[in-house]
Amino acid sequence: MSNGYILKTEGVRKSYRMGTAEVSVLRGVELAVSKGEFLAVVGASGSGKSTLLHILGALDKPNSGTVSFNGRRISRFSSRELNRFRNRDVGFVFQFYHLLDELNVIENVYLPAMAGLSVLGWLTESGRAKKRARNLLGRLGLTERLRHKPYQLSGGERQRVAIARALMNEPQVLLADEPTGNLDQSTGNDILRVFDEINKAGQTIIMVTHDQKIAERANRIVRLANGKITNVKG
């Protein structure tokens, strides 16, 4: 049962081995995210925010505990379901954009759509996918940059391309890892405005940041400290 939560963690623990020592990063994280929520996870550097985000997006696995998506345990997903989950249900925005230099802006954006389709499927759906990619890039003010390569763009533009890519397959949850961490304040604010807009349009967003001021833009803020979550706002 989803109990209205789109994502929910119960007792999530994660530790890393560093040399001979085992470092415990998450020590029983309990978190529930509702549909349409804009959640900010704050914490000091090295507190495990990114690790939590990766676990929520099935890029990493917890040592113990469960993560449920719409009431289904992610750990029980088959590998095909996991790929589909990453492709359709969540979208990632990384601090360092992580765009493919071999592809131009629009190709980077419609990559998730292309990845989810066979050759035949792509031949029939490519027109629609390209149109959606153009629309997304238009909404993010990148109409003039469709054929540019990532290395020809500014940091803010790259991050907007990364957001467009994350939204391409209309994911249920957008996971953003320090999305403004590599940008100046003004550009960072532009990105946050985009987040506000899409959240108002109903997009669920989970953003991790170390900056309390940026986190204030979210509806709810939780703090990750000593491997556990505490509610701060909302």
Next chain:
Amino acid sequence: MYKFVLAFRFLLKRRISYFSVFAVALCVFVVFVVMTVLSGLTADFKEKTHSWSGDCIVSTKSLVGFSYYEEFMQILQEQKEIKAVSPVIRGYAIVKTTSDNDTGVYVDRTLEVMGIEPVSYSKVTGFSEWLRYKTGELQNSFKQFYDVNLPGCIMGIGFLFARDTNGNYILPDRVPQMKVDVSCFPLTAKGALARAGTDVVSSKIFALSNVAHTGISSDWKNIYIPFEQAQLLCGMAGELKRANALYVKFSDGVALNDGCSKVQSLWKEFVEDKKGLSQSELLKNVKVQNWKVYNRDMVAVADTQQGLMIIVFAMMAVITVFIVFVVFYMIVSHKSKDIGILKSVGISNGNIMFLFLLFAFLIGALGSTIGAVGGWQFLVHINQIEDWLFEQFKFQLWDRELYAIGDIPNSIDLHVLITIILSAVSACLLGAFLPSRQAGRLQPVDTLRVSKL
């Protein structure tokens, strides 16, 4: 679809891809060119050797020869598998040539004398094509106009003439007027020296009627004389005539091994049938061999070279696999961030592996195509290139004054080319397999975290 797009982009955008393509192209080029030239030389040599002795040889190594050969020839000629049979006498002789023309050639050497019947011999071998002076009818091969009282003889071209820098023999317009004194050591049926002619040798003077150009070592060491004359000189004439060998040509469509087996079984029956006769002991030394075994002293060298060539190319294939492995290992290391990105948008491990294998395939296919086209063009112009090198730098790959080679063989075998291309592509896939599998198994979070550091 993204796999094809990305594989193409990886190929086009990465400098290391160009190095890989170049490495594959170079390997394909070298293998294609060397294999074509060496295979051509080997095949040409084998063909000439085959043409020299027919398909199957019934022979004895003994200089005494064997009797009853005419009866066995009769049996062979009745078989549908046999197209032609020719008796041959092979012995050794001291040959002294004297010429009274302006060159004044005077040579005294040991040669291998071959007694042949021109008509039947040409049905079994390429004899008619070897003769450099046209004589019309084959039975006139030993006819000469220098001295009508002397029988004619044919000498290997290399014995009389030198080659120019292009590998061509420079022959006079007419057969040189030359007397050839042939001295043999005739043996009795029991193997003792027959005291015939001048004490222990049997000598006869011939006049040169033609020269033979076989393209193999026989050009330097053979003299061909009429079969009956050879029989007399070698002590094989008499009531029970002897010969050293029967050269056999099979009918069209008869496989070498099948034909030889047939001759072998007929020979066994024949030997059984002749048991108890006066010279039946001589038949015990006779062997039935196919042309490859009969000429193994020559063919084995070519086969050894071919074997070595295959070993060298196999090593080259291993090196190609290793180069591709190293290149792909580097590519996967450089691309770990991209692999993480691809996994974060839901691309499976298998598809990541497939993507890199496709990339390897493209490198192999493009490199092979470039190498094959380059090799093809090089082979087409190889003789022009060699001519140019000779004109400019006096360089020849094989000194034509020394080696019996005309043009460098450049006949392209499509099967060989396709095999080389498929091998190169397979080598690329093999070399890329482990790195590709490693790419597929990378954990997205690890690759994204690494790139963050």
